[in-house]
Amino acid sequence: MQPDAQLRELFTPESIAVVGASRSPLKLGHLILSNLISAGYRGTIFPVNPAGGEILGLTAYPSTADLPRPPDLGIIVLPREKVLEAMRDLADAKVDAICVITAGFRETGRDGFELEMEMADLARRRDITLLGPNTLGLFNTAINLNASIAQTMPARGSISFFSQSGALCSAILDWAEGESIGFSKFVSLGNKAGVSEADVIEALGDDPDTKVIIGYLESVDDGRRFLTRARAVTEKKPVIMIKAGTTPAGARATSSHTGSLAGSVEAGLAAFKQAGIIRVESLETLFDLARAFAEQPLPQGPNLTVVTNSGGPGILAADACEAAGLNLARPSQQTLDRLTRALPPFAAIYNPIDIIGDAKAERYRATLEAVAEDETSHAILVLLTPTASAEITETAQAIIDVSKTCDKPIFASFMGEERIGPGRDMLLAAGIPCYAYPEPAITAIAAMLAHYRWKNRPYPVEVCFRRDKGRAERTIDAALAAGMTELPFGDAMDIAASYELPVPETRLVRTSDQAVRAAKKMGYPVALKIESPHLTSRGEVDGVALDLHTPREVRDAWLDITTRAQRKRPDIYIAGCLVQTMGPVKAREVVVRFTQDPQFGPLISFCLAGPSAEILGDVSYRLAPLALHDVQDIVREIKSFPLLRGVRGEEPVNLAAIEDILLSMSQMATDFPEIREAVLNPILVDAEGAFVADLRVTVGPI
Amino acid sequence: MQPDAQLRELFTPESIAVVGASRSPLKLGHLILSNLISAGYRGTIFPVNPAGGEILGLTAYPSTADLPRPPDLGIIVLPREKVLEAMRDLADAKVDAICVITAGFRETGRDGFELEMEMADLARRRDITLLGPNTLGLFNTAINLNASIAQTMPARGSISFFSQSGALCSAILDWAEGESIGFSKFVSLGNKAGVSEADVIEALGDDPDTKVIIGYLESVDDGRRFLTRARAVTEKKPVIMIKAGTTPAGARATSSHTGSLAGSVEAGLAAFKQAGIIRVESLETLFDLARAFAEQPLPQGPNLTVVTNSGGPGILAADACEAAGLNLARPSQQTLDRLTRALPPFAAIYNPIDIIGDAKAERYRATLEAVAEDETSHAILVLLTPTASAEITETAQAIIDVSKTCDKPIFASFMGEERIGPGRDMLLAAGIPCYAYPEPAITAIAAMLAHYRWKNRPYPVEVCFRRDKGRAERTIDAALAAGMTELPFGDAMDIAASYELPVPETRLVRTSDQAVRAAKKMGYPVALKIESPHLTSRGEVDGVALDLHTPREVRDAWLDITTRAQRKRPDIYIAGCLVQTMGPVKAREVVVRFTQDPQFGPLISFCLAGPSAEILGDVSYRLAPLALHDVQDIVREIKSFPLLRGVRGEEPVNLAAIEDILLSMSQMATDFPEIREAVLNPILVDAEGAFVADLRVTVGPI
Incomplete structure (x- = not known):
């Protein structure tokens, strides 16, 4: 069967066969059986072992x-060479799902890879949901199901986790136990021969017991599918993920670990962003955010109030707040009045509100009550250092009490470890995230705000541009039929014109006389550019003359360009020169480009022209198709955007003109996967409009 | 007396008077006395209380x-209004040092500020070392001295800490207790009326019990002094600091907390860098690094070996490694051979070395022994996830054993919390830093490498440039005498010429005839620029014409420029125009600038010309005087540096020419604090040399 959208056959089986169940406590086939039993699973467990008899009382x-009857789920814990046969037997026994714990497949080389392909194929043919191989297994705390070889079963909670690394699961379970945090479901993806991250994310999205999804991935298998599923899920609940292998060293380690080639890092990051996934860089942040999202409501705006008994940590919080793009709330006059009455004269009533080192719990309580009612504030962070006067557990209680009557998210940072311990434990037990430092609390609040804004973003406006798709198709087909990869300039221009891009008027001319006549028709000034199917770059022969104002200049340029080209590259055929209308003179220059990413499809990029964008990495990316808000974002996301908006009294450029080009390019990239790459460089843009001064189009069979 | 360089009068007093000692357990005057006694201080303690009698058995x-005799140290714990009198009494009793715990001075407003000034003055006049006011006090674990109101006294260790925030001290002590980490000395700086961060850093630098110095600062009082002292200390031991208030929001919070105006953030960061201070952004990193530096030797190079029982964390470590500028070591052939023999076939013997999930302690041991002897590796990071097979404490023991025979730094990340706990505790007790995640270990290794490189940097080459200081001085004095701030262009040029900067030949001319004659003498092409004492920018009246090639062009330009200026600004006096030789035509443009920072003195900056450097924040800073390696660094530190080195086959520009200009400007800035700001913008630079095309000099009385 096709995997159920909620993967019920994996998460809620009524009976489970353990193929390879063992009497020897040293074997995984023993461990998984004992885990199943000791977690308290209420369904039927069938140990399968050639020796029969009884194992662990079953x-x-x-x-x-x-x-005696078909099990819903079969778990295989056998040596590699016996797995395929066991799968066939389970298929014959009509299982819905199989989980293969055994490792040694794709990750070990060619033989393993082929064996894994056979398993995947079998599962597909027999309509079986396949998890693994090389998986640690899975959990579902709602039905006390620990179908895994991990030794700890977490408490019930609202976080669900999927991971491509099995060992990482064990680390996370150990962490969860230490931090007394609960989980709903847990899946170790293993080699993903059957169930993929896209399936799991969809299932967890539909799972009413799951409030927060966290995940660890090394590679994405079907990027487009993942993107679509994830985007649907993030409308409902937060998805927080860590993607390993985002640096060259990490990517090398990934491909040696998973045997899969890493796709483009930029495409992966764009996919996460466009799917509304909260991407984190470290495991620590993954956990910090998981707890925050699980336990607190989302802030409805960027204004944070910091209450502290110590100036220093207040400043550190203010620094972190600014760095994270949050604001310090300005307390309302009413709040200021209340604080003035409640606090001693040397307290700082402006935010950060410093209730000073001798503050006891009641001062915290009075301050928090005032702040909780202040509508200018969207979130509260309470800092406590264990001063001589600090009443640690009483302060924790005050925070808990206020949080019960307050609809804003409340976070705490009790700084220290030993003395603050009991207060921290009280807060955590009451669902108030409490961190050892202010910074992670602020990181969490910023991520929650981003998710709030994502969920409340305007409905995407899809734009479909007028285009002559047939005309472009004929040009591309002809090029492919001729075995070309880089299109001749004229053909590239033709495709651009089919998408109504603002390209210059262009004519191919064979003589200087023709050039002068063409220039007269088009109107001066014009540009003259060498045209040869054998040149990949005109720069190679210095084959461009710009801003020609008179017939004389055109003739001179013709002579210059053609003789230079012949001298420098006597081996090439020169078709003639292109005469082109010139774009605006005082324009700023930008670049729009797309490539086809093997995992995620068309990837559009935007940057300023010139080498510095690349050197400084000031390029923004989005996956096509782009909606209106995407093109607005992609233009504004580059750090150099102020240069387009105009600095030092300059006029802003026509941003809508750039956005139109981006939308057309998105359409082109989606229409024609055969176009492997298209680069508009430079696009001249001024206050009036945009003008594609040069472009390059590369095609290839799909 | 002047503070002893080691602050012995504070850290090792033989007798202490506690003025304001109290019988009431609720008072700080009781707490500090009981802290002194219970820590086991062996010197004499004199409680001072008007009622006499006995307090806590003394x-x-x-x-x-x-x-009965003069105490070495007097501690004051009295209401604010009695502090000054108590100081006078202690001075009469001939104390060497006074520590004022009492708060309510500078930080509370004008009255408090003036009282504090009186206290500082008294201490100076009577040769007393003054710590505070508004300090938590200090510790010295070597002599069991807890002269503070913090309730916990840490274990002995090799880390010393100073902090401008008292409450933060209590958080840190609490943390230290929980993490069982030891300290040597501990100073709460308070309001710094007497002892400053510069004094403390010097004292801790000389302290043989201190191996690592960590500090928290909100403001720096005498920047130059701090810089000099700190630089001397970092030659000997690491200084790790967190500077709060580095964002606008943080700076506002700082000035409201300390009552001191924050200096320029850039100058502070440059000072830290030039003093070799390791600056961190968060308290967590401060502690992580403190432990690493205290317990492990410095890595002697950038090559890290990662040993892991799980692929995922290995990839995360590789990512973090790349991001931190470290390399993954390439194991030597000998190591690869040893690993091949020692590890199962599916293990990854290349770095990260993945000894896979079923690894027990002995496999870790064999791998670590091989890696420890491999000279291609400079540091080792051992990752462990609590898999079913993991032998946690045995693995910890293997790491400890190998570390005893290995001169490389070894770090661990045991991932999880509950199950890995015993292993982690063993490692920490044995002096092996063990983190819950791989990332902080790598941050620590990178910081230690930076410190190793700092200590082993080449001896700075000081360069003194030829200059005509007298000529510059006359120009500046004349300008100051005339009450000018922005110098006329001619004077600015004159100063530049005194420092032998490569300025264009320039003449002020009054008529177009003069302009043509001047151009003839200089040689074409020339530039023509409007000159008026009333214009701050020539752009305002479009008053510049460049690249004039003929007498006709010069005349036309003269007419254009002067009539336009008269039309646009009829109110100004036009002195004429400047005729200038032109710089190279195909040059790249850079900017060199200096300002005088109130805390740190002359601050030099370098960037590319144009608005984008500023928008992208791609500017590098150093405090003058600059040594040769400083100017080399400042030029190479901007992200756009590749544009100067040449991209896409361009020739590199003459970097030495830029460096000479920077050195001359450093000299100028140091010679003349009266020059408040000097900006060379743009400097045209090509493969041949550099050319200062325009400059602006602002002066003001010191």
């Missing part, structure tokens, strides 16, 4: 064929 | 005058 069956 | 004296 009747063992010599073979799958001997089972 | 004889109390009614007044300082009644003390």
Whole structure:
């Protein structure tokens, strides 16, 4: 069967066969059985072992064929060479799902890869949902199901987790136990021969027990599918993920670990962004955010109030706040009045509100009550240092009490470890995230605000541009038929014109006389550019003359360009020169480009022209198709954007003209996967409009 | 007396008077006395209390005058209004040092500020080392001295800490207790009326019990002094600091907290860098680094070996490694051979070395032994996830054993919390830093490498340039005498010429005839620029014409420029125009600038010309005087540096020419604090040399 959208066959099986169940406590086939039993699973467990008899108090069956009825889920814990046969037997026994714990497949080389392909194929043919191989297994705390070889079963909670690394799961479970945080579901993806991250994310999205999804991925298998599923899920609940292998060293380590080639890092990051996934860089942040999202409501705006008994940490919080793009709330006059009455004269009533080192719990309480009612504030962070006067547990209680009557998110940072411990534990037990430092609390608040804004973003406006798709198709087909990769300039221009891009008027001319006549028709000034199918760059022969104002200049330029080209590259055929109308003179220059990413499809990029954008990495990316807000974002996301808006009294450029070009390019990239790459460089843009001064189009069979 | 360079009078007093000692357990005057006693201080303690009698088993004296002999250190814990008198009494009793715990001075407004000034003045006049006011006090674990109101006294260790925030001290002590980390000395700086951060850093630098110095500062009082002292200390030991208030929001919070105006953020960051201080952004990193530096040797190079039982964390470590500028070591052939023999076939013997999930302690041991002997590796990071097979404490023991025979730094990340706990505790007790995640370990290794490189940097080459200081001085004095701030262009040029900067030949001319004659003498092409004492920018009246090639062009330009200026600004006096030789035509443009920072003195900056450097924040800073390596660094530090080195086959510009200009400007800035700001913008630079095309000099009385 096709995997159920909620993967019910994996998460809520009514009976489970453990193929490879073992009596020897040293074997995984023993561990998984004992885990199943000790977690308190209420369904039926069928150990399968050729020796039959009894294992851990359960009747063992010599073979799958001997089972009294078909199990919903089969778990395989056998040596690699026996796995395929066991799968066939389980298929014959009509299981819905199989989980293969055994490792040693794709990750070990060619033989393993082929074996894994056979398993995937079998599962597909027999309509079986396949998890793994090389998986740690899975959990579902709602039904006390620990179908894994991890030794700890977490408490029930609202966080669900999927991971491409099995060992990482064990680290996370150990962490969860130490931090007394609960989980709903847990899936170790393993080699993803069957169930993929896209399936899991969809299932967890539909799972009413899951409030927050966290995930660890090394590679994405079907990028477009993942993107679509994830975007649907993030409308409903936060998805927080760490993507490993985002640096060259990490990517090398990934491909040696998973045997899969890493796709483009930029495409992956764009996909996460466009799917509304909260991407984090470290495991620590992953956990910090998981707890925050699970336990607190989202802030409805950027204004944070910091209450502290110590100036220093207040300043550090203010620094972190600014760096994270949050504001310090300005307390309302009413709040200021209340604080003035409640606090001693040397307290700072402006935010950060410093209630000073001798503050006891009641001063915290009075301050928090005032702040909780202040509508200018969207979130509260309470800092406590263990001063001599600090009443740690009483302050924790005050925070808990106020949080019960307050609809804003409340976070705490009790700084220290030993003395503050009891207060921290009280807060955590009451669902108030409490961190050892102010910075992670602020990181969490900023991420929650981003998610709030994502959920409340305007409905995307899809724009469809007029285009002559047939005309472009004929040009591309002809080029492909001729075995070309880089299109001749004229053809590239033709495709651009089919998408109504603002390209210059262009004519191919064979003589200087023709050039002068063409220039007269188009109107001066014009540009003259060498045209040869054998040149990849005109710069190679210095083959461009710009801003020609008179017939004389055109003739001189013709002579210059053609003789230079012949001298420098006597081997090439020169088709003639292109005469082109010139774009605006005092324009700023930008670049729009797309490529086809093997995992995620068309990837559009935008930057300023010139080498510095690349050197400084000031390029923005989005996956096509782009909606209106995407093109607005992509233009504004580059750090150099102020140069387009105009600095020092300059006029802003026509941003709408750039946005139109981006939308057309998105359409082109989506229409024609055959176009491997298209680069408009430079696009001249001024206050009036935009003008594609040069472009390059590369095609290839899909 | 002047503070002893080691602050012995504070850190190792033989007797202490506590003025304001109290019988009431609720008072700080009781707390500090009981802290002194319970820490086990062996010197003499004199409680001073008007009521006399006995406090906590010690004889109390009614007044300082009644003390049997002069105490070395006096601690004051009295209401604010009695502090000054108590200081006078202690001075009469001939104390060497006074520590004022009492708060309510500078930080509370004008009255408090003036009182504090009186206290500082008294201390200076009577040769007393003054710590505070508004300090938490200090510790010295070597002599069991807890002269503070913090309730916890840390274990002995090799880390010393100074902090401008008292409450932060209590957080740190609490943290240290929880993490069982030891300290040597501990100073709460308070309001710094006497002892400053520069004094403390020097004292800790000389302290043989201190191996690592960590500090928290909100403001720096005498920047130059701090810089000099700190630089001397970092030659000997690491200084790790967090500077709060580095964002606008943080700076506002700082000035409201300390009552001191924050200096320029850039100058502060440059000072830290030039003093070799390791600056961190968060408290967490401060502690992580403190432990690493205290317990492990410095890596002697950038190559890190990662040993892991799980691929995922290995990839995360590789990512973090790349991001931190470290390399993954390439194991030597000998190591690869050893690993091949020692590890199962599916292990990854290349770095990260993945010894896979079923690894027990012995596999870790064999791998670590091989890696420890490999000279291509400079540091080792051991990752462990609590898999079913993991032997956690045994693995910790293997790491400890190998570390004893290995001169490389070794770090661990045992991932999780509950199950890995015992292993982590063993490692920490044995002096092996163990983090919950790989990332902080890598941050620590990178910081230690930076410190190693700092200590082993080449001896700075000081360069003194030829200059005509007298000529520059006359020009500046004349300008100041005339009450000018912005110098006329001619004067600015004159100063530049005194420092032998490569300025264009320039003449002020009054008529177009003169302009043509001047151009003839200089040689074409020339530039023509409007000159008026009333214009701050020539752009305002479009008053510049460049690249004039003929007498006709010069005449036309003269007419254009002067009539336009008269039309646009009829109110100004036009002195004429400047005729200038032109710089190279195909040059790249850079900017060199200096300002005088109130805290740190002359601050030099370097960037590319144009608005984008500013928008992208791609500017590098150094404090003058600059040594040769400083100017090399400042030029190479901007992200756009590749544009100067040449991209896409361009020739590199003459970097030495830029460096000479920077050195001359450093000299000028140091020679003349009266020059408030000097900006060379743009400097045209090509493969041949550099040319200062325009400059602006602002002066003001010191």
